Amino acid sequence: MRVLVSGGAGYIGSHTVVHLTAAGHDVLVVDNFGNAKPAVMARLDALTNTHIPVHAFDLTDRDKTERLFATEQVDAVVHFAGLKAVGDSVQRPLDYYENNLQSTFSLLRAMRRHGCSTLVFSSSATVYGDQAPLPYREDYEPLQANSPYGRTKVMIETVLRDVAHIDPSWRIAVLRYFNPVGAHPSGAIGEDPQGIPNNLMPFIAQVAVGRRDRLRIFGDDYPTTDGTCERDYIHVEDLAYGHVAALNRIASTDEPIRTWNLGTGRGTSVLELVKAFERASGMPIPYDIVGRRTGDLPASWADPTRANEELGWVATRTVDDMCADTWRWQSQNPNGYEDV
Numbered sequence: 001m002r003v004l005v006s007g008g009a010g011y012i013g014s015h016t017v018v019h020l021t022a023a024g025h026d027v028l029v030v031d032n033f034g035n036a037k038p039a040v041m042a043r044l045d046a047l048t049n050t051h052i053p054v055h056a057f058d059l060t061d062r063d064k065t066e067r068l069f070a071t072e073q074v075d076a077v078v079h080f081a082g083l084k085a086v087g088d089s090v091q092r093p094l095d096y097y098e099n100n101l102q103s104t105f106s107l108l109r110a111m112r113r114h115g116c117s118t119l120v121f122s123s124s125a126t127v128y129g130d131q132a133p134l135p136y137r138e139d140y141e142p143l144q145a146n147s148p149y150g151r152t153k154v155m156i157e158t159v160l161r162d163v164a165h166i167d168p169s170w171r172i173a174v175l176r177y178f179n180p181v182g183a184h185p186s187g188a189i190g191e192d193p194q195g196i197p198n199n200l201m202p203f204i205a206q207v208a209v210g211r212r213d214r215l216r217i218f219g220d221d222y223p224t225t226d227g228t229c230e231r232d233y234i235h236v237e238d239l240a241y242g243h244v245a246a247l248n249r250i251a252s253t254d255e256p257i258r259t260w261n262l263g264t265g266r267g268t269s270v271l272e273l274v275k276a277f278e279r280a281s282g283m284p285i286p287y288d289i290v291g292r293r294t295g296d297l298p299a300s301w302a303d304p305t306r307a308n309e310e311l312g313w314v315a316t317r318t319v320d321d322m323c324a325d326t327w328r329w330q331s332q333n334p335n336g337y338e339d340v
């Protein structure tokens, strides 16, 4: 199929472009490059051994979005594009609601107008909020995220369910990611956050490569195995392949919409990840234990059974794989894509 990947120059998007191409799909990208570097596209051309066409504009521009669908054949869309930093969303909620919702509305309308009804949507485990029992299951209700970013995901999931209800010709996969980490094993593409990383793994990687002095661990007094928070870290390669599996599934069933968790089903603590990264990199990760970060949950991990059974998909890569691949990317690209 000809697949449009929105946000395809981003971290998860770029890895998914590689896997979609490897699966035989013909991929094109739309990205506003607000949180991605154009340099990644040359890396994608090299990794896929083809040229990935890219349209550089923001999906909130309805005219440009309409023109894209009027001029390009698009059979399916994988929709990553959006603002995604939890803390940032608290500081500028209107930007997050406007960008994430408007870009999705603009996309859905253009898809509908041009007979494209197959969509894979990038959602997040953050929609489970802080009341859901572990492990998180897709049928949990009510969804109640704790940040404007998370609430945009809940709202978009709700819009998609309503759209699919009134028009069952849609084929929509909602994928709830847990904690994506890692990099393509070549080291050519990886996570390249702008500024100071909010997330744990890229911060650890920047300490290891000498860009940051010390890691701050936000609390070690949680009710967990070692007092630090536990998360379901999932390798971005497993995550990318999950999108291929979901696309295959919705292209071959008559279910208008279905939700799947993409996680390993296992929790790893902050300290466990630090130790794994030290093993993988051979580099010390000095850290200080500081106060808790507002909004952090003690633990979060998936029940991945539905995806295992219905998509034939299992996350196979270990935490050591995640750290080794992250380190290869970071050590080969100490300043991310800036080096190009």
Ligand code: WQD
Residues within 6 Å of the ligand: 084, 086, 123, 124, 125, 126, 178, 179, 180, 198, 199, 200, 201, 203, 215, 216, 217, 218, 219, 228, 229, 230, 231, 270, 293, 296
């Ligand atoms: C993991 C653990 C921190 C940084 C976020 C979003 C979620 C999703 C994935 C988009 C926590 C601790 C972190 C640091 C630390 N993004 N930590 N020092 O918060 O589980 O999930 O990213 O969909 O929506 O909420 O990931 O990597 O920020 O934190 O101690 O410098 O690492 O306290 O316990 P999180 P994270």
